[in-house]
Amino acid sequence: MAKHGNAIIKGIEIDEVIRLLNKAYADEWLAYYQYYIEAKVIKGIMKDAAIAELDQHAADELRHADMVAQRILQLGGTPLLSPQEWFTHTNCGYEAPQDFDVVAILEDAIKGEQCAIDTYSALADLTKDKDIVTYDIVSQILADEVEHEEDLQALHDDITEFVDHIKSTMK
Ligand SMILES: [Fe+2]
Ligand SMILES: [Fe+2]
16 A cells, blocks of 8 residues: 555545445456457457457456556555456446447447446546546546547447448449
8 A cells, every 4th residue: 555645635535436446447347358258249341340449448448457456456445356246346337248230239339438438537526636646547547438439439430331321322
């Protein structure tokens, strides 16, 4: 635990920051696995572009889990020790892919990113001017999640436009 580093935290309970970071930590692991498995089962048009994006996002979510775990430890907490706890602490839940079509998978992933944006936005609001180090970490992650949403939406739109174009030429 970073004793002096933690003494500069003001106006917020460290235990509450740890509790909320552990919820985000659960989300990151579940998001990691969701991207990992989606990249394996995905089917349909332009799926290679989608697989590249999903694999990149999986790597990013795992990196976020690492950043959050390091901060929990600095604060004197313990990151969740059992995967079973991911399901009891998560904010965003886990949606096992039902429809493996590329468009359905991208739509599920966009919803997941929107939930992550809400989570980190709330954490940034809570820690701003109170816990500068956590604020910095959650702001970096928030910027990544915004980029993730944008990348997925752009790919989703490219694919749906391409499909519409093909349909219109077949009429
Ligand atoms: Fe993330
Ligand atoms: Fe993300």
